[in-house]
């Protein structure tokens with residue numbers, strides 16, 4: 348959990364590298380549905396472009412369906428659930444061990460999103476200063492072009508933050524009430540990451556510890 352641009356994708360990538368988990372990002376899943384012009388993708392596009400949430404029934408079906416294919420693995424969800432209805436639907440079907448919330452101030456986020464570049468097919472994330480690609484505008488692994496997300500325009504980012512406050516913040520209380528929530532506050536992913544790693548290590552054996560930053 349965490350507001351738009353708080354580093355969910357960044358921290359999730361680090362978690363799955365150091366722990367034996369599979370990563371499922373609801374945003375990446377939606378963007379791939381849009382790219383493939385599926386029914387769900389066509390419906391979702393308008394909501395995403397306006398910084399609004401995709402309807403709960405569409406989202407719950409998509410994610411629960413995807414989790415069916417991951418039965419043999421432990422997993423990490425990024426961006427789902429985002430409403431109390433989604434959280435209830437998830438808990439009814441799947442046992443959840445832990446919810447991690449990234450608490451990053453909004454003013455840090457607005458600044459950050461401007462510099463984000465994405466490799467759409469893989470969901471790999473870059474940032475012009477924080478995590479630049481080796482070659483400007485190109486993905487490190489495939490060499491393909493990087494894009495800026497349509498919903499990263501400043502006015503859409505503001506709308507996404509508002510949606511987060513109205514719809515997603517109540518989910519934090521829901522998980523707190525279930526005794527599942529662990530919060531990590533900070534302005535930088537490199538500051539938050541060691542705390543997340545050491546906390547997760549008390550729950551499951553890490554494969555390794557990767558250090559980032561100075």
Ligand code: G5P
Pocket residue numbers: 349350351352353354355356357358373374375377394395396398399400401402406425426427428429430433459460462463464472473474476477478498507534535536537
């Ligand atoms: P998404 O795709 O889930 P958001 O808005 O929740 O989108 P987003 O934007 O993907 O979240 P993030 O994953 O939290 O952000 O952050 P990130 O990509 O790791 O980091 C942001 C940028 O900052 C990157 O460029 C990164 O390199 C950089 N960065 C990270 N750490 C640092 C740092 O320490 N310093 C600096 N300088 N930079 C840093 O959802 C998109 C839309 O899909 C729909 C909604 O419409 C949503 O708006 N959707 C759903 N709708 C309904 N229900 C759901 N469950 C839905 N899930 C998605």
Ligand code: MG
Pocket residue numbers: 355356372374
């Ligand atoms: Mg993300």
